[in-house]
Amino acid sequence: MKRKLAAAIVIAGMMVSVSACGGDDGDDSGKNAGPDSFKGQTLTVWAMDGSTPDQWVKDVTAAFEKKTGAKLKFETQKWDGIQQKITTALSESNPPDVLEVGNTQTPAYAATGGLADLSDLKQQIGTDWTPSVSQSSVYEGKQYAAPWYFANRVVIYNKKIWAKAGIKDTPKTRDEFFKDLDTIGKKTDAEPIYLPGQNWYFFDGLTIGQGADLVKKDGDKYVSNLADAKVAKAMEIYKKYASYSKAPKDKDEATPQQAEIFAKGKTGAFIGMGWEAGTAVQANKAIEKDLGYFTIPGETADKPESVFLGGSNLAVAQGSKKQALAEEFLKIALSDQYEGELAKLNGVIPNKKSLETNLKGNAVAEAAAPGAAVGGTTPLIPEWGAVENAPNPIKSYMTAVLNGKSPADAAKQVEGEINKRLAQQN
Amino acid sequence: MSVQTRGTDTAGEPAVRKAPVPAPPRGGDRTPGAPSRRHAAAPYLLLLPALLATVVLLGWPLVKNGLLSFQNLNPRQLIQHLTEWNGVDNYREVLTGQDFWHVVERTVVFTAVNVVLIMAVGTLVGLLLARLGKRMRLLLMVGLVLAWAMPYVAATTVYQWLFAQRFGVVNWVLDRLGWHSMADYNWLGTQTSTYFVIILLLVWQSVPFVAINLYAATTTIPKELYEAASLDGAGGWKSFTSVTLPFLRPFLYATTFLEVIWIFKAFTQVFAINEGGPDRLTETLPVYAYVEGVGNQHFGVGAAISFLTIVALLVITSYYLRMVLKQEEDEL
Numbered sequence: 110m111k112r113k114l115a116a117a118i119v120i121a122g123m124m125v126s127v128s129a130c131g132g133d134d135g136d137d138s139g140k141n142a143g144p145d146s147f148k149g150q151t152l153t154v155w156a157m158d159g160s161t162p163d164q165w166v167k168d169v170t171a172a173f174e175k176k177t178g179a180k181l182k183f184e185t186q187k188w189d190g191i192q193q194k195i196t197t198a199l200s201e202s203n204p205p206d207v208l209e210v211g212n213t214q215t216p217a218y219a220a221t222g223g224l225a226d227l228s229d230l231k232q233q234i235g236t237d238w239t240p241s242v243s244q245s246s247v248y249e250g251k252q253y254a255a256p257w258y259f260a261n262r263v264v265i266y267n268k269k270i271w272a273k274a275g276i277k278d279t280p281k282t283r284d285e286f287f288k289d290l291d292t293i294g295k296k297t298d299a300e301p302i303y304l305p306g307q308n309w310y311f312f313d314g315l316t317i318g319q320g321a322d323l324v325k326k327d328g329d330k331y332v333s334n335l336a337d338a339k340v341a342k343a344m345e346i347y348k349k350y351a352s353y354s355k356a357p358k359d360k361d362e363a364t365p366q367q368a369e370i371f372a373k374g375k376t377g378a379f380i381g382m383g384w385e386a387g388t389a390v391q392a393n394k395a396i397e398k399d400l401g402y403f404t405i406p407g408e409t410a411d412k413p414e415s416v417f418l419g420g421s422n423l424a425v426a427q428g429s430k431k432q433a434l435a436e437e438f439l440k441i442a443l444s445d446q447y448e449g450e451l452a453k454l455n456g457v458i459p460n461k462k463s464l465e466t467n468l469k470g471n472a473v474a475e476a477a478a479p480g481a482a483v484g485g486t487t488p489l490i491p492e493w494g495a496v497e498n499a500p501n502p503i504k505s506y507m508t509a510v511l512n513g514k515s516p517a518d519a520a521k522q523v524e525g526e527i528n529k530r531l532a533q534q535n
Numbered sequence: 536m537s538v539q540t541r542g543t544d545t546a547g548e549p550a551v552r553k554a555p556v557p558a559p560p561r562g563g564d565r566t567p568g569a570p571s572r573r574h575a576a577a578p579y580l581l582l583l584p585a586l587l588a589t590v591v592l593l594g595w596p597l598v599k600n601g602l603l604s605f606q607n608l609n610p611r612q613l614i615q616h617l618t619e620w621n622g623v624d625n626y627r628e629v630l631t632g633q634d635f636w637h638v639v640e641r642t643v644v645f646t647a648v649n650v651v652l653i654m655a656v657g658t659l660v661g662l663l664l665a666r667l668g669k670r671m672r673l674l675l676m677v678g679l680v681l682a683w684a685m686p687y688v689a690a691t692t693v694y695q696w697l698f699a700q701r702f703g704v705v706n707w708v709l710d711r712l713g714w715h716s717m718a719d720y721n722w723l724g725t726q727t728s729t730y731f732v733i734i735l736l737l738v739w740q741s742v743p744f745v746a747i748n749l750y751a752a753t754t755t756i757p758k759e760l761y762e763a764a765s766l767d768g769a770g771g772w773k774s775f776t777s778v779t780l781p782f783l784r785p786f787l788y789a790t791t792f793l794e795v796i797w798i799f800k801a802f803t804q805v806f807a808i809n810e811g812g813p814d815r816l817t818e819t820l821p822v823y824a825y826v827e828g829v830g831n832q833h834f835g836v837g838a839a840i841s842f843l844t845i846v847a848l849l850v851i852t853s854y855y856l857r858m859v860l861k862q863e864e865d866e867l
Contacts, residue, residue, distance in 0.1 A: 196610040196832055223614035357700050359724055359813055427614075498831050505814050512724070522814070533609070533833065 147179035152434050154183050154207040155198075157191070159384040160258075160421060162454040165447065172441050179434055189363060192217075192498060199223035204426040206435045210254055212245040212420035213487045217494025219248035225425040228252045230436055234443060238460050245489045246422045254422035255439055258451060259458040261416035261484050262311060262405065263476040265371070265386055266378035269399040270299045274377075279403040281410040283346070290353040293377040303370050303379040304351050306358030306511045307504040310417040311380050315343035317485040318407065318415035323503065324488055324496075324531060331492055333520070333527040335506055341516035344507065350380075351511055358511040361504065372396050380405065382419070383456040383473030402476035407483075418484040495530040502526040603838035610832050625839035634823070635840070639847060642799065642819040645730070646851070649798040652738050654791055657745025658783075664750035676747070683743035691807040694736045698722040723809045726816040733808050733817065737801060745790050752786040753779065785862075792855040799848050820844040 152173075161183060170181045184205065186194065192214060198204045199221070210218055218224050231252045235243065238256050246254035264286075266279075271289070274296040280286035290301035304311075316323060321339035324331045334340060351358070356367075367379045368388035374396060379385075383402075390397045405414035423442065425435040441447060443460065449467040452459040456473035458481060459465060468474035487493055496502065502523040509519035606612070607621040629635050660679070664672055685693075697704050700721045709717035722728045756779060764774040802821040805811065811818035811826055818826060824844060828837010849856075 193829055193832065196613060199610075200613045200616070217610070221611040221614045223610070355701065355719065357721060359721065495831060499810060500812055500815055500826070500830075508813065530831070533831070 147177040147434050147437070149179070150431060150434060151180040151182055152207065152431055152438055153205040154181065154209075154438065155186050155195075155205045156183055156209045157211075157421060158185055158187050159382070159388070160209055160455070161185070162451070165451050165454055168450060169442055169447050172447070173438055176441065177434060177437050181438065190499070192494060196221070196223075199426055199428060202428065203430075204428045206426060206429040206431050207438055208424050208426060209257065209421045210424050212242075212256075212259075212418075212422060213489070214494045214497065215245045215254050215422050215424070216248055216489050216491040218424065219246070219251075219253035220491035223427055224253040225427045225429070225432060225435075226251050226253065227255055227425060227436075227439075230255065230439060234440055235460075237463065239462055242418075242420060242458075242460055245420065245486065246424070248491070254424035255443055256460040257421045257423045257443070258448075258455070258460065259418055259420040259481070260382055260384075260455075261418050261458075261477050261481050262314065262380050262382060263402050263473060263480065264378050264405055265368075265381050265389075266401050266403070267299070267371070267374065267376065267396070267399050268401045269374075270297055270377045271401075273297050273299075279401070280406050282406050283408055283414065286406050287349065287353075290377065294353060297377075299375050299377050300355055301353040301377045302350065303356050303367050303376045304347075304354040305356040305360045305362055305367065306351060306508045307361035307501075308367075308380065309361070309501065309503045309507060310419060312343065312347050312503070312507060313487060314405070314414060314416040314480075314484070315346050316340050317417070318483070319343045322488060324493070324527070331488065331490060331531045333524045333531075335503075335520035335524065335527070336517060340520070344510050344516045344519075347507065348511055359508045368392065374399070383477065386473065402472050404476050404479045412483060413479045414483075416480040416484045418481060418486050420486075492531045492533070495533050496527060498530070502530070600838045600841060603835055604842050606835045606838075608834040608838075613832075613834065621835070625835045626843075628836060629839050629843065635843075638818055638820055638823045642847070643851070645734075645819055646795060646798045649734055649737050649741075650791060650794050652734065653741045653745055653794050653798075654787070656738060657742045657790070658749055658787070660742055660746035661749030662753070662779075664746060665753040679743035679746055682739060683747075685740070687740075687803040688807060690736065690740060691804050694732060695808065698732050724813060726813065729809050729813065729817045733805055736804050736808065737798060740804070741794055741797065745794065748786055748790050749783060752783050756782045788855065788858065792852060792859070795852055795855070796848065799851065800844075820847065 166183055170183075173179070173181045186209075188211075191211075195208060195210070195218065198208075199218070200223070204223075210224075227246075228251050231238070231243075235252070235255060242256045242259050243252075246252055246256060264279075270293060274289075274293040276289050276292060280289050293299060293301040313323065316339065319339040319342050321337050321343065322334055323340070325334040325337075326332075356370075362379075362381065366385075366388060367381060368385040369392045370376055371379050372389040372392035374393065386400050386402070389400070405416060407414040423439055425432060425439070429435055445461075445464060448459050448461070449464045451457065452464055452467040452474075453471065456468065456471045456477070458474070458477070459467065468478070505526075506519045506523045509522055510516050514522070604625055605620055605622060607619040607624070611617070612619055660675075664675060667675060696702075698706075700706065700719060700723075703722075705722070706717055706720055709720070720728075722732050760778045761774055764778050769777065799819075800821055801819070802825065805817065805819050806822050806825065809817060811822045815826070820840070821844060824837050824840040827840055828834050
């Protein structure tokens with residue numbers, strides 16, 4: 110701990126000198142942006158559920174307060190209904206200063222004008238951000254957020270149940286995986302896999318794996334692509350997975366929290382984010398020793414299943430009166446030290462290639478990395494955000510297919526709604 | 536405040552009346568008129584706090600909502616505080632769309648089913664209360680009040696648990712009773728079954744109000760009337776229809792009226808049970824307004840829908856409103 114603190118001080122010291130060099134980067138509201146000028150202020154940061162490990166919060170807060178003299182307050186938000194909450198917050202006269210924004214939702218917010226232009230900051234600290242992950246924050250040539258971390262789903266499994274079923278090795282292909290699930294179903298009384306009908310992030314990964322996208326361009330506007338045969342194929346794969354689960358077909362992975370179901374020890378596996386293992390352990394400490402991870406296997410052994418590359422960016426509210434202080438925070442939080450620490454603690458992919466060494470030895474990250482290499486996202490267009498609003502028509506599509514509708518019919522059923530949302534003017 | 540107190544005082548005691556009246560600074564001829572004018576103002580002054588609260592808490596938001604319904608208001612406009620008037624575009628979009636009329640139809644049927652059930656069950660329970668012995672009446676009363684006092688969201692959560700697919704009590708009981716196919720039944724999977732749960736919840740929540748009201752009404756019926764009726768040879772049913780019912784009628788009208796409003800605008804329960812799902816098939820007008828307005832962040836359209844909801848409610852209740860207004864006139 111002491112050593113960490115010492116390191117933090119050193120880094121903080123370095124930061125001060127760095128920012129002193131680039132001190133004349135525009136005339137943001139913070140005049141005389143010396144450390145003392147921030148005294149008495151409090152910077153509010155909205156972070157999403159699961160994003161910020163306690164240790165990281167502690168370290169970053171210490172470094173931030175040391176450097177700026179201001180206070181730092183983290184407020185954790187839930188993903189459910191977050192878009193409405195952020196919209197309202199950004200419209201207020203006193204919004205949270207820094208916000209974590211999901212990568213697929215960032216273009217929509219950039220288009221609203223609610224996020225501050227961080228192009229200057231990118232010049233200072235972001236020249237080596239991985240371009241593919243920084244791309245979601247660029248709108249009309251300007252950088253509206255800083256890429257923070259990326260993560261993708263892996264299979265989290267219960268080693269005890271797999272051993273009981275007599276399975277020695279983790280599967281390398283999708284068919285092997287299905288066979289293992291079958292074995293678990295036959296040889297144990299556990300549910301082979303918990304997969305609710307509306308885990309649309311997993312489904313999105315499957316569509317990427319089939320080389321398809323959820324929307325397509327029609328002239329100058331976007332329309333639903335669910336009727337595509339490749340999407341139907343992806344949905345069939347999903348359905349096959351779901352056939353090994355008794356999970357509700359009309360719920361997503363967060364209601365109830367799938368990790369908490371898994372934590373009861375009667376589930377062979379689930380498809381989730383690395384941090385969900387932490388949720389499971391929190392619910393039941395005894396599950397920790399049985400946790401295992403592997404990459405979601407693909408069609409063939411040489412190429413794993415594609416995954417949805419979930420990611421989060423850090424944005425500064427345009428309406429924040431503490432722009433300079435917010436940038437100070439971003440410089441600390443995204444510094445190699447703390448970005449690296451976050452990657453290490455949460456097993457997430459950092460925003461720079463050079464920091465990926467932090468993932469060595471992390472079981473989750475090692476399982477996630479092969480999938481990430483063939484991962485993708487939903488289309489990074491401002492129009493997409495509206496599609497994710499509840500009731501998400503992609504989820505309705507999935508439930509309809511799982512309830513026996515043909516993919517084509519289900520696609521037809523929700524197409525109108527998707528197109529309406531994609532056409533929604535801003 | 537002091538004016539009010541004085542006003543009431545003067546009404547009661549003429550002797551004090553003159554004391555607070557100030558010396559005639561406004562000319563002697565006005566003095567005699569002043570107390571009675573003040574007297575006339577008292578009711579309005581007493582109404583003022585309530586009126587003020589209504590205007591501030593209801594009137595102002597209503598005006599704001601009305602203004603919003605003529606604007607193109609989406610996240611961009613909201614965040615940047617832009618005002619973009621777009622005339623009746625929102626109304627045109629809503630009224631020409633298929634969805635809206637489906638939802639209206641659904642809401643009307645939904646309201647009718649609920650209100651009929653509530654009134655039938657509520658009346659029966661109310662009459663039961665009147666016939667029960669002291670102890671059982673108290674017990675039933677306590678049960679009713681508890682059901683009534685339960686906060687909406689808490690009640691909704693309890694119902695969600697009861698009807699949960701995998702670990703719900705209802706499925707467990709049905710399974711135990713021999714309906715094994717119900718062991719994993721998904722109550723929120725179809726429109727009908729979701730409505731079944733919602734209606735059960737709403738009826739359960741509303742019956743206490745109707746029952747207690749009607750029980751209170753029965754206590755106002757003079758016992759002699761029943762005696763007279765039985766002397767004239769009236770049986771149970773006859774004395775019910777010719778003695779009990781006429782007394783209950785105004786109460787029945789009033790509670791039906793209130794229940795129509797209550798069910799029509801019920802948002803919390805309908806939304807919380809299944810968020811208007813599956814596939815938006817259980818959205819009633821208030822839920823539809825919320826999903827389109829707040830959920831899809833189409834605030835102007837949402838405002839237009841909510842305004843149309845008020846209009847629809849006025850149309851539905853117009854019959855009762857007219858009756859109530861006429862009754863008032865008759866009484867005057």
